[in-house]
Amino acid sequence: MAGIKVKAKLKGGVVKVKAMAKHEMSTYNMMEKKTGNRDDANFIEHISATVNGETVFDMSTSQFLSKNPIFKFQFKGDFKKGDKVMMVATDRKGNTIKGKGKIK
């Protein structure tokens, strides 16, 4: 798991973020075909983004996001260029993947 790529851009007071998490996002049905065990399915269950300790994005997800899912979201507030967007995702197996990007 190689983590999350985060790109953030500040324009007109709004920060637009594009993030890609590297994850297989296998569904129950896929794993049943592959290994015979539905329980082998693994996907991101929860992903969130924080800037300066403030949560700006928070999403609970299911297995139906695409493989290596892309998230685009926006937020505004008292943020400036150079602030770091930290993203954390937790998958079904309990692994944590992280990524960060500077607001440009």
Add this chain to the structure above:
Amino acid sequence: MERRQFLNVTLGALALAVVPASVKAEDFRKSKPAVWTAHTVDDAIKALYGSTTLIEEGVQLKAAGESFDSGKKAVASSGGAIPVEFGTKIAAKTIAVFQDANPESAVCVISATKYSVNDYSIKIKMGKPGTITVVVEGEDGKLYAAKQTLDVALGGCEG
């Protein structure tokens, strides 16, 4: 009773200490597990919000490049990664995405924060043609929704 409350508070504090990311926002997989196993959109919406009364206005939805109000049927060339854009100007508490093509219905639930500009884009998988439903829970407690039906040329879920 006091002892029980004490335990709850302590356990809660411990849980928060272990998972700092979930301090503010709700993890809907833990708080509403029934949502993620529901097999129909109606069941999932009911499990999440306790109601299925949807007002179809105020929500923008664009799947595979076709806006929901264009009157055209969207066609996704690959079911493995269908771009879905959605947003709303309504002051929202949560936004949820469902579809009716896969074994379970729920795709994601977003808790809007005070910083959120509610305009998102994600990529989802769909095994066969179906309808995507985006539900916005407004701060007024009402549910707003938009639906888009789309064709999937190549299913992406069974891979």
